[in-house]
Amino acid sequence: MEGKRILYVTTEMTPYFPENPMSSQALDLPKVMQSNGADVRIFMPRFGAINERRHQLHEVIRLSGMNMIVNDLDQPLIIKVASVPGERLQVYFIDNEEYFKRKDVYDTDGVLCSDNDERAIFFAKGVLETVKKLNWKPDVVHVMGWMSSLVPTYLKEYYSDDPFFQDAKVVVSLFDNGFEGELDNQLVEKLSFDKVEGNIKQYIEKPTHLGMIQASLEYADAVAKGEEVIPQDVKKYIESKNIPLLDFCEKEQSKEVYNTFYMEEVMNSN
Secondary structure, three states: OOOOEEEEEEOOOOOOOOOOHHHHHHHHHHHHHHHOOOEEEEEEEOOOOOOHHHHOOEEOOOOOOOEEEEOOEEEEOEEEEEEOOOOOOEEEEEEOHHHHOOOOOOEEOOEEOOOHHHHHHHHHHHHHHHHHHHOOOOOEEEEEOHHHOOHHHHHHHHOOOOHHHOOOEEEEEEOOOOOOOOOOOOHHHHHHHOOOOHHHHHHHOOOOHHHHHHHHHOOOOEEEEOOOOOOHHHHHHHHOOOOOEEOOOOHHHHHHHHHHHHHHHHOOOO
8 A cells, every 4th residue: 555545534543542443443554554655644533531631632723613514503623633652643633512522422321422413424524624624635535433434425425526535445344333222313314414315315214323334334345344243233234235345354464464455455446
């Protein structure tokens, strides 16, 4: 991937989150691909649980100041950035007081946050608009975590006529980090406000975890297993899709395995 640009969009990443398969891979994979000569950028939500002072986050004034319209409401976009300790990597954080200031990440006392659907919309639009403002055109957009699952949809539908993202390939990593219940059942209507409809409507009329993953896979050029065990219903759905699937590999093999995967499977996909 020498000279290629890879945009990583994740909802969790160490050291900003406790270590788990997703948060670890969200750090390890950009590191190894950077060592392979790729130009990488990492984006994640600035959840209130992240300690800004400890991790030395600071606002990027030249990137902040845009408004994202979510369900007909203007929401200010704030961009923050931090350097990963001991690494030549920077992480961009999508922030907004309404959606991400609270300490709760996905739920409150086991009950899903009622605006998780709008948080996912804001996150997807915020990432892609910021990348455009950076004038950094990605070759690959690699998403991790269900709150990132609308990124492929917005990339392929909302920006379908935008030459900036025209050649970008989408990779979705899968993890066993589902949620019980459903997001707001008005999600389809909220996406329709952005003229984002297409084939994903059938999956998110009742936006369960599986439905959100199916929506992300609808526009994926390739899929990767982020851990050995993924939910059975997700596994069955993948088997019905005719897209390349990378099996789980250990960290020690990821440098060679993912470089080959990106170059031979992802970049050459139709």
